[in-house]
Amino acid sequence: MGVEQKLGNMGIATTTLEQAVAWSRTNAMWPMLFGLACCAIEMMSAQASHYDMSRFGMELMRPSPRQSDLMIVAGRVSRKMAPVLRRLYDQMPEPKWVIAMGDCASCGGVFNNYAIMQGVDEVVPVDVYVAGCPPRPEALIHGVLTLYEKVKGIKFAEEKK
Amino acid sequence: MDKNLQPIVEKLEKELGATATEYRGDVSLSVPAEKITAACQAVHGLGFELLSAMTAVDYWPQETPRFHVVYEFTSVSMNLRLCLRTPVPGVSPTLPTISGIYRNANWRERELWDMFGIKFAGHPDLRRILMPADWEGHPLRKDYPLGYEEPQFTFNFEEINLRKPYAKE
Numbered sequence: 001m002g003v004e005q006k007l008g009n010m011g012i013a014t015t016t017l018e019q020a021v022a023w024s025r026t027n028a029m030w031p032m033l034f035g036l037a038c039c040a041i042e043m044m045s046a047q048a049s050h051y052d053m054s055r056f057g058m059e060l061m062r063p064s065p066r067q068s069d070l071m072i073v074a075g076r077v078s079r080k081m082a083p084v085l086r087r088l089y090d091q092m093p094e095p096k097w098v099i100a101m102g103d104c105a106s107c108g109g110v111f112n113n114y115a116i117m118q119g120v121d122e123v124v125p126v127d128v129y130v131a132g133c134p135p136r137p138e139a140l141i142h143g144v145l146t147l148y149e150k151v152k153g154i155k156f157a158e159e160k161k
Numbered sequence: 162m163d164k165n166l167q168p169i170v171e172k173l174e175k176e177l178g179a180t181a182t183e184y185r186g187d188v189s190l191s192v193p194a195e196k197i198t199a200a201c202q203a204v205h206g207l208g209f210e211l212l213s214a215m216t217a218v219d220y221w222p223q224e225t226p227r228f229h230v231v232y233e234f235t236s237v238s239m240n241l242r243l244c245l246r247t248p249v250p251g252v253s254p255t256l257p258t259i260s261g262i263y264r265n266a267n268w269r270e271r272e273l274w275d276m277f278g279i280k281f282a283g284h285p286d287l288r289r290i291l292m293p294a295d296w297e298g299h300p301l302r303k304d305y306p307l308g309y310e311e312p313q314f315t316f317n318f319e320e321i322n323l324r325k326p327y328a329k330e
Binding site for chain 2: 079080086107108112113114115118119121122123124125
């Protein structure tokens with residue numbers, strides 16, 4: 001008895017390798033915890049049962065950079081923290097993405113002074129900026145989905161080396 | 162003034178030649194810098210077990226001497242609070258450390274060194290505590306630049322964007 005008799009008509013789906021890889025990347029993206037301030041509370045609630053970010057394949061927040069491919073910088077980054085942030089970013093395996101969550105991580109927010117980085121993009125390359133102070137969990141999820149659109153559009157030939 | 166605090170303040174005034182001022186029940190004694198170790202020793206001996214706060218004020222450019230270092234003591238056993246103030250000049254400001262008397266003064270003095278540049282002679286480990294170790298200047302001084310960055314609006318977005326130090330891969 002062949003397997004097709006057990007399962008019925010299995011059919012064949014054709015796709016490109018790029019699409020298959022993008023699908024697997026977007027449906028199993030492991031974000032790294034980088035909660036630095038009040039935005040982290042919104043990030044936690046985006047993870048928790050009310051908003052449930054695991055619907056989009058992100059049920060695991062990793063405390064280790066070696067196991068994650070997305071860094072969500074949630075909160076203001078002080079100049080003392082900046083080298084640590086860059087170091088953790090460098091420890092993440094390729095391919096990797098960064099979301100700057102909230103006004104402080106995006107542009108310094110209300111902390112326009114000597115101690116806070118005026119945007120985390122001075123330290124790491126940012127893919128998506130999420131505005132808000134702090135952004136609601138919906139805004140973060142929208143930022144993640146925007147990043148997914150970007151990841152789906154990646155061509156192997158253009159991918160960063 | 163609290164009736165339990167009255168004799169203590171009078172005793173300290175006599176011993177140290179300090180002047181007490183009262184504002185809404187909070188008593189503060191102005192002590193010259195060379196007597197601060199003796200004053201803290203005396204305060205500790207009178208039952209103020211806790212150094213609850215230690216900070217500084219920069220009165221530049223209105224006043225000389227420029228800094229006031231403020232010690233805030235609490236007596237848990239007597240439920241009293243007492244404040245000592247010491248004027249410190251702006252040129253190479255130095256005070257003797259009190260970390261031998263109150264252990265927690267260690268970090269507080271490091272913070273004052275970091276933020277105001279006030280040195281504490283005899284401190285066991287006078288390093289920066291808040292700012293990065295290679296930081297230049299002392300941020301809470303009044304003459305320290307704020308590090309202000311021009312905000313980006315629609316009309317000047319492109320102009321600022323060109324000179325912003327974006328991170329490369």
